[in-house]
Amino acid sequence: MQGLLAVYRKELADHFSSYRFVLLFALIAMVSFITTYMAGIHLRDSLEGVAKPKFVFLMLFDTPGAIFSMVQFVSFLGPLIGIVLGFDAINRERAHGTLVKLVSQPIYRDAVINGKFLAGLTTITITLVSIVLVISGFGLALLGVVPGLEEVCRLAVCLVLSIVYISFWLGVSILFSISFKNIATSVLASIALWIFLSFFVSLISEVLANVAAPVDNKKDTVRETVIKNIRIKERGSLFSPMVLYSHATSIIIDPRRKTTSSLAFMGPIERLSASRFQNPLPLGQSIFVVCPHMVALIAITLICFLISYLVFMLQEIKT
Amino acid sequence: MENESIIQAIGLTKRYGSQTVLADLNLHVEEGEVFGFLGPNGSGKTTTILMLLGLSQPSEGSARVCGMDPVRKAIEIKRVVGYLPENVGFYGDMDAVQSLTYIADMNGIDKDTASNKIRDVLDEVGLSDDSQKKVGAYSRGMKQRLGIAEVLIKDPKVLILDEPTLGLDPDGALRLIELIRSLNRDRKITVLLSSHNLYQVQKISQRVGILIKGKMVAQGPIEALSREKFGVGEEKYTLEEIYMKYFQEG
Numbered sequence: 001m002q003g004l005l006a007v008y009r010k011e012l013a014d015h016f017s018s019y020r021f022v023l024l025f026a027l028i029a030m031v032s033f034i035t036t037y038m039a040g041i042h043l044r045d046s047l048e049g050v051a052k053p054k055f056v057f058l059m060l061f062d063t064p065g066a067i068f069s070m071v072q073f074v075s076f077l078g079p080l081i082g083i084v085l086g087f088d089a090i091n092r093e094r095a096h097g098t099l100v101k102l103v104s105q106p107i108y109r110d111a112v113i114n115g116k117f118l119a120g121l122t123t124i125t126i127t128l129v130s131i132v133l134v135i136s137g138f139g140l141a142l143l144g145v146v147p148g149l150e151e152v153c154r155l156a157v158c159l160v161l162s163i164v165y166i167s168f169w170l171g172v173s174i175l176f177s178i179s180f181k182n183i184a185t186s187v188l189a190s191i192a193l194w195i196f197l198s199f200f201v202s203l204i205s206e207v208l209a210n211v212a213a214p215v216d217n218k219k220d221t222v223r224e225t226v227i228k229n230i231r232i233k234e235r236g237s238l239f240s241p242m243v244l245y246s247h248a249t250s251i252i253i254d255p256r257r258k259t260t261s262s263l264a265f266m267g268p269i270e271r272l273s274a275s276r277f278q279n280p281l282p283l284g285q286s287i288f289v290v291c292p293h294m295v296a297l298i299a300i301t302l303i304c305f306l307i308s309y310l311v312f313m314l315q316e317i318k319t
Numbered sequence: 320m321e322n323e324s325i326i327q328a329i330g331l332t333k334r335y336g337s338q339t340v341l342a343d344l345n346l347h348v349e350e351g352e353v354f355g356f357l358g359p360n361g362s363g364k365t366t367t368i369l370m371l372l373g374l375s376q377p378s379e380g381s382a383r384v385c386g387m388d389p390v391r392k393a394i395e396i397k398r399v400v401g402y403l404p405e406n407v408g409f410y411g412d413m414d415a416v417q418s419l420t421y422i423a424d425m426n427g428i429d430k431d432t433a434s435n436k437i438r439d440v441l442d443e444v445g446l447s448d449d450s451q452k453k454v455g456a457y458s459r460g461m462k463q464r465l466g467i468a469e470v471l472i473k474d475p476k477v478l479i480l481d482e483p484t485l486g487l488d489p490d491g492a493l494r495l496i497e498l499i500r501s502l503n504r505d506r507k508i509t510v511l512l513s514s515h516n517l518y519q520v521q522k523i524s525q526r527v528g529i530l531i532k533g534k535m536v537a538q539g540p541i542e543a544l545s546r547e548k549f550g551v552g553e554e555k556y557t558l559e560e561i562y563m564k565y566f567q568e569g
Contacts, residue, residue, distance in 0.1 A: 006424035097408025101469070104372055104404070105425040106397040317374045 003107025007115025008122075015085065015123045024084055028077075028131060035070050036135045039063040040142035054280060055255055057147035058154060060139040062253045070135065071253060074128075074162050075246045079198065081127070082169025083190045085120040089113075090177045090312065091186055103317055113174070113312045117305060120170045125163055132159055150255075153283055158252050164297050165245040169194065171304035178312050198242040205236020241300060248293035255280030259289060323386060325350040325477060325509050326371060330380030333366050341366050341533045343380065348477075348511055348526075353503050355520035356513040357562060358530035364513045365405060367530070368479055372402055385476060398426070401470025405481040405513075407462070411455030415446055415465055418454055419472055426473045433472075440468040444498060460491030467498060477509045478502065484516050492516065496523055521558040529562060531569035537561075 015021050039060050047056065061070045068076070090113070093099040102112055132155065140146065147155070172193060176186040209232035213225045237243045247260040258274060258281055287294070324347035331344040341363040348354040358364050369375035371384050373393025382389050384396045409418055416437055423433035441447045444464040449457070454465065463483055470478060480499065484492040496519045502508050503523070514520050520527065521541060528538040537544050542554040544561050 002427040003425050006421065009424070010421055093408075096410075097404065097406050098410060100374075100404040101407055101422075102425075103374055104397060104402040105422065106394045106427075106473075107425050108394065317369060 003105065003111035004115050004118075006107070007102075007111055008119050011116050011119030012122055015119060020084055021123065024081060025127060028081070028127065029134070031073055031077075032070060032131050032135050033138065035068065035073060036060060036138055037142070039069065040139055043143060052145070055151055055154075056143060056145045057136075057139065057151045058253050058255075060135065060143065061155070061158070062250065071158070071246070071249045074165070075242050075249070076198070078162060078166045078245075079169040079194045079242075081124060082120070082166045082171075083173040083187070083194065085123055086116075086170045086173035086177060087187045087190050088177055088183045089116045089120075089174045091181055091183050092177075094181065095183065100317060109313060110309065113178075113309055117170065117174060117308075120174075121163070121167055124166045124170065128159055128162055128166070150283055154252055154255070154286070157283070157287065158249050161245065161248055161252065161294060161297065164301050165241060168241055168297065168301040168304055171301055171308060175304060175308040175311065178308055178315065197240045201240040202237040202243065205233050205239070208236055209233040238296075241297065244293045244297050248290040248297065251286050251290045252283075255283075255286060257281075257286075260293070323383065324348055326354075326382075326384050326511060328367070328371070328380065328382040331367065331370060331377050331382055332379035333363070333370065333375070334378045339533060341370075344530070344533075344535050346528060346535065346538070348509060350509055351503075351507055352526060353499070353510040353512060353524040355524035355527035355558075356511055356530065357515075357517065357520065357527055357558075358513075359566065362530045363533040364530055365481055368402065368481055368511070368513065371479065372397060372400065398473065399475055400477045400479060401473060401475035402479045403463075403466045403470050403481060403483055405485065407466045409454040409457075409462060409465065412453060414453055415441060415450045415468070418465065419468060422469045423472050428472065436472055440471045443471065444468045445494075458491075460487050460494070463487060463491070463495055464498070467495070467502075471502070475508060477511065479511045479513075481513045482515065483512070484514060484519060492519065499523060517557070517559040517562055527558065529565050531566060534569070536565050536569050 043056065043059055043063055047053070062072075063069055064072065090099070093102065093112075099112075103109055136147070136155075169190070173186070173190040176189045176193075177183075180186040180189060209229045212232055213228040215221050215226055215229045251257050251260060256278070281289070326346065326348035328344055328346040331341060331346070332339065333341040344363075344367060346367070356364055356367075366375065370377050371382055371389055373389035373396060376390060385399055387396050389396055410421075413421070419437045419440070420433060423436065428436065438447075441450050444467050446461060446464055446468065449461060454462065457465065467480075467483070478499075483499070484495055487495060499510055499512065500523045503510050512520065512524065524541075526538070526540050527544070529536050529544075537547070539547075541558055541561070545554045545556040546552075548561055548564050549556055
């Protein structure tokens with residue numbers, strides 16, 4: 001415990017005093033300011049003279065103002081935060097000859113990796129919480145609407161999801177920093193995996209869907225084929241943590257959304273009820289809808305950390 | 320067990336796959352002595368040291384350090400044994416006090432005791448004047464002395480030094496050797512010193528062990544080794560000559 005705290009304190013201090021963190025924080029703060037401002041202006045204009053809809057405040061986070069919304073921004077660039085915080089966690093210590101020194105202190109070996117992961121997690125948490133608070137304050141002034149309890153709870157759930165999502169990438173980059181001796185290699189590996197999982201998985205699943213169940217727009221395709229096509233596409237894209245995250249958060253942040261699947265999947269009754277009953281879902285039900293996504297996100301994060309843990313514990317310490 | 324040596328290895332063997340890097344090593348270091356641990360590069364000295372600290376698991380055989388088994392009691396051993404690795408690294412953006420505070424923190428020394436201790440050890444290794452400088456700006460000799468300070472923080476019973484004088488200028492090496500000698504004499508710390516600098520080893524060690532290709536070929540006081548190799552009445556040979564003789568034969 002003593003060792004864990006010592007490593008944790010030192011790593012946290014390192015994160016907060018490092019240039020890369022300051023740069024990253026500045027970038028995130030700037031982008032969030034701009035997106036919120038755009039979203040706020042857009043919302044104010046479009047809501048003028050209209051009866052105030054429920055949950056206006058949450059719209060601040062999922063209205064694409066200029067290019068993308070705040071939630072989209074996190075799903076795109078959140079991984080980068082995780083990668084930046086972890087890509088050289090272990091191999092820098094190894095390269096500088098400090099790892100042997102650490103493990104020859106009277107601490108358990110896992111204190112090193114646990115301390116580093118927890119310090120990264122804390123940094124991510126502090127960054128996201130402060131950004132969300134700043135945006136909220138900014139939004140309050142811009143919209144003049146105070147968020148209700150439900151909205152605050154939804155934001156909190158969304159925040160936790162974002163932290164888990166970014167922690168997954170922290171875990172990935174720490175894993176690579178353990179397996180690759182070279183720092184440049186571990187950065188590239190993390191970035192390659194990020195690009196692959198975030199952008200290529202959807203493409204690949206689309207290709208697979210078109211091969212397995214070709215849909216021709218000119219001819220009338222059998223209904224079953226269309227459904228099969230969409231099903232393969234959607235299931236395949238779920239392999240991407242980014243898709244998991246954006247599905248989960250879009251449901252949590254927008255109470256009017258009731259399903260993550262596309263219209264083609266809905267039966268006639270479901271479609272009818274969706275168009276008839278426009279009432280927003282309560283938070284519990286929203287969580288229920290994306291429960292699989294949330295569980296999957298947490299699971300891949302834990303698995304990723306577990307693998308890094310095992311690899312690190314089994315690795316020989318050589319000088 | 321009566322009169323147990325402070326460091327004791329029995330039949331210590333390490334294999335990586337089919338390659339044996341250390342074969343059936345028997346080693347004992349008595350309390351209060353400086354033991355010179357010699358051998359060419361890659362002969363298995365560092366491997367032995369890592370196994371003594373529980374950082375690497377022996378394939379066969381066992382060891383006892385301060386009466387404890389490194390496989391089971393690694394943490395307890397590391398509490399009383401200070402290890403200065405070969406080419407030890409530092410966090411370049413910390414100063415000496417910060418580095419030592421971090422090490423003290425990991426050894427569970429509370430803040431007030433730590434700051435007193437840090438002052439004392441910095442004084443002892445002669446770095447008091449440079450304690451506010453970033454370690455990145457230290458010379459190699461200063462870094463080695465800071466490394467010694469880092470292991471002294473925990474008041475060790477045993478010091479294991481792996482090539483502490485490697486790459487130091489003659490003056491720096493001499494100062495370091497004098498420092499080790501005074502630690503042994505004044506603080507009664509047992510020292511296991513691995514080094515290539517045979518002249519220095521001869522100056523401060525009571526006994527030496529020679530490890531060649533993973534086998535301990537000789538162990539004992541320098542005169543005894545000389546007698547063994549060159550005959551009775553031939554105790555005048557230097558450690559270097561003895562070592563070379565063993566090396567050529569091995």
